[in-house]
Amino acid sequence: MSLWSDLHDHRGRLIHKWAQYFPAYERHFARFRNTAASVLEIGVGEGGSLQMWRRYFGPMARLTGIDIDPKCAAYGEYNTQVRIGDQTDAAFLDAVMNEIGPVQIIIDDGSHLMPHVRRTFDLLYHHRLFDPNGIYVVEDLHTAYWPEFGGGLRRPGSFMELAKTHIDELHAAHTRGALAPTPFTAATMSIHVYDSMVIYERGRRPRNVSIMADEKGTRAVQILVNSGSTPPVPLPNSD
């Protein structure tokens, strides 16, 4: 079963997703299938995506939806819960994270208003109960180009502009001191930009080590943050 074929077999509550998301979901979420992963989706809508995630992630997953609309409280099911609150409310988000953490996957499919999306990211990306190897998904970022959502091409404050600064932060160690590494630098393995969606994979990277390998074996060169590099040293596991 693929998520795409599952969507076509779906006869439950309304699901509202863009077609190009489906291959990306499978690429990034596959390792969490049939595990006890805790998955948080911001924006429940009609409840269909929670039903889809249940089928995809399997019986052990703990699914939680957040929505500001009280009607969504009715969309909870076995091991799927809905909490009613505002995605910009720090105390609410903290309470949910404390209830369901550690969380492996966070999907922001809520208001899509730029100040909201940014604030939710600020509140959750570095939350102590967001798994250090977790996945953070921001959906429907075409709104980052739409003024009615606080967006616009290269408009300061849009989430896409923030994502561009994240690309620089990911490379802070290579900027020769122009940009100091940030908590984001330390926490992030990779950033994936799709049409209307950005996916962050958290994870610790090796400490700026480039590897050389030839007939003399493998050795490591450490790239220093402000100046050049160290002389090559044998890797601990090389002869």
Ligand SMILES: C[S@@+](CC[C@H](N)C(=O)[O-])C[C@H]1O[C@@H](n2cnc3c(N)ncnc32)[C@H](O)[C@@H]1O
């Ligand atoms: C696009 S729908 C979610 C669709 C659903 N995830 C799906 O794929 O079928 C967006 C939802 O976000 C909710 N929402 C809007 N503003 C919000 C806010 N500030 N906090 C939490 N939820 C919000 C809306 O009530 C709506 O149900």
